[in-house]
Amino acid sequence: MKGFLDYVPGNSFLHKLNPLTKLVLSLMICVACFISENHLLLVAIILLNLAIAKAAGILPRGLMLLKGLTKISLVIFLLQLLFIRGGDILITLPLNLLITERGVAMAFVIVFRLIGATMPLALMLSITQMNDLSNVLVTKLKIPYKYAFTLTTAMRFIPIFANEMSGIIEAQASRGVELDTRNIFKKIKFVLPLCVPLLITSVKKIEGSAISAEIRGFHLRTRESCYKGYPIKKSDVGVMFFSAFLVFSAIIVSGA
Amino acid sequence: MIRIENLTFKYRNSKKNALENIDLSIEDGDFIGIIGKSGAGKSTLTYVINGIIPHHYQGDYYGSVKIDGDDTFDKTPSELSLKIGSVLQDIDSQMVSSVVEDEILYGLENFSIPKDEVEPRLSSSLKELGISSLRYRTIDSLSGGQKQKVAIAAILALRPKMLLLDEPTSELDPKSSVQIFQLLRDLNKKHGITIIVVEQKIMLLSEFAEKLVVMSEGKIVFNGKVRDVMKHSSELERIGINCPRVVTLSNRLIDRGVDIGKVCINLDEAEAMARGLIHG
Numbered sequence: 001m002k003g004f005l006d007y008v009p010g011n012s013f014l015h016k017l018n019p020l021t022k023l024v025l026s027l028m029i030c031v032a033c034f035i036s037e038n039h040l041l042l043v044a045i046i047l048l049n050l051a052i053a054k055a056a057g058i059l060p061r062g063l064m065l066l067k068g069l070t071k072i073s074l075v076i077f078l079l080q081l082l083f084i085r086g087g088d089i090l091i092t093l094p095l096n097l098l099i100t101e102r103g104v105a106m107a108f109v110i111v112f113r114l115i116g117a118t119m120p121l122a123l124m125l126s127i128t129q130m131n132d133l134s135n136v137l138v139t140k141l142k143i144p145y146k147y148a149f150t151l152t153t154a155m156r157f158i159p160i161f162a163n164e165m166s167g168i169i170e171a172q173a174s175r176g177v178e179l180d181t182r183n184i185f186k187k188i189k190f191v192l193p194l195c196v197p198l199l200i201t202s203v204k205k206i207e208g209s210a211i212s213a214e215i216r217g218f219h220l221r222t223r224e225s226c227y228k229g230y231p232i233k234k235s236d237v238g239v240m241f242f243s244a245f246l247v248f249s250a251i252i253v254s255g256a
Numbered sequence: 257m258i259r260i261e262n263l264t265f266k267y268r269n270s271k272k273n274a275l276e277n278i279d280l281s282i283e284d285g286d287f288i289g290i291i292g293k294s295g296a297g298k299s300t301l302t303y304v305i306n307g308i309i310p311h312h313y314q315g316d317y318y319g320s321v322k323i324d325g326d327d328t329f330d331k332t333p334s335e336l337s338l339k340i341g342s343v344l345q346d347i348d349s350q351m352v353s354s355v356v357e358d359e360i361l362y363g364l365e366n367f368s369i370p371k372d373e374v375e376p377r378l379s380s381s382l383k384e385l386g387i388s389s390l391r392y393r394t395i396d397s398l399s400g401g402q403k404q405k406v407a408i409a410a411i412l413a414l415r416p417k418m419l420l421l422d423e424p425t426s427e428l429d430p431k432s433s434v435q436i437f438q439l440l441r442d443l444n445k446k447h448g449i450t451i452i453v454v455e456q457k458i459m460l461l462s463e464f465a466e467k468l469v470v471m472s473e474g475k476i477v478f479n480g481k482v483r484d485v486m487k488h489s490s491e492l493e494r495i496g497i498n499c500p501r502v503v504t505l506s507n508r509l510i511d512r513g514v515d516i517g518k519v520c521i522n523l524d525e526a527e528a529m530a531r532g533l534i535h536g
Binding site: 006007009129130131153156160204205206207208209210211212213214215216217218219220221222224225226227228 | 306307308311312332333334336337338341342344346348349350351352353354355358361362363364365366367368371374392394396410411414
């Protein structure tokens, strides 16, 4: 999922929304996912995520995310399937393991939840510039700048570190390390030592970034320093109402 | 004006001094190149000038560094940066934003530059570096040379009197390297900005810088006009600095008693010298 958090420039309706609105929308989608245990609603939320990706012109990224999350979910699905017990027994397995009706239902709920709740935040970050997000957190939510900067810098560094790691992996592979092995344990054995160079370059980069911020007046910044304005427009209000409606629907459906 | 007096610095947990007995004066309007092999103390010298040492990196610090009379001990790097703008060696970690415009706005916002001044400063610094067309581009999509220009533009927007650059061409191809140095020369000549540049490519320094500071093992070995420093090509080679071939050639001719007048520091001068010798 290389580059899954990089900003994708665009002029879509979603790009133009206030960063706060995008943050609220993505958080409300997450909340709706956690409230609901209804499979259909959870699938609908995943489809909504894909529709958002399509509207923002980043459908390939949305599908890439979905694919990546599905792979991760497979392990979680298996674990939930084996460890949640309730209702009728569907299959009896060796070692006293059972697959029950509730186990299947909950495994699907948890997997759909995971996918539905993870996608919106990643999609939101793909269409929001970190500076805008940080400015909105400071000006609208009154979060101290140093915390907003820390948060946005941490998110900005994720793709940088991912690129760094793939560079290290490529360098090792070119020296004959069998990183493409299908044996997962062997792969872990090869990849773990690579965390050391990654850690060293990461610390170096973070230190460089800290120095860079320091020599450009980081400590002098105040809440009023922000140059750009972030007004809440009608479209933002509309999206916020939609977000509230989504949570409300989840509450109604889960109560039904 | 920068005055470094009797400065010795040792990083915490290090056994060796990174800088030893440094005395250096940099006048307003100078274009100074700092050269030396890896580990010579060049980057540490830039850190003591912009206040990163002692405010960010601690250690044993003796002596004084004054920027326009202000001791760097008493001013934070942020306060100093309005006088002396710094461009770090690792450009990627220097970038704090994802879009060019935001990168330039960052410093302006931090220093609370009046809002009516922000746009003129932003557009003029982009124009000065010839990158107005990159204003809305993402940093990731830029080439190494373009990123370097963005980094310089972000500092220039703060209108510093002095510009301190640590190996600005380390990841650039020869053409982009020359472009960056031409730009620095323009800033120096047109706007009188003092340029202090750490650089490994001696050819660029001999072409563009006016003065040269040569460092070895934390000490300043030579400090003077480029041509005067270049007279010591054999000593420079001994401490790991390969002089341009034209310098080595002209020094050898001088050593053998050939009257060529002065040490040639670039190809044009060498050509003129050769023509002079051939035509008598």
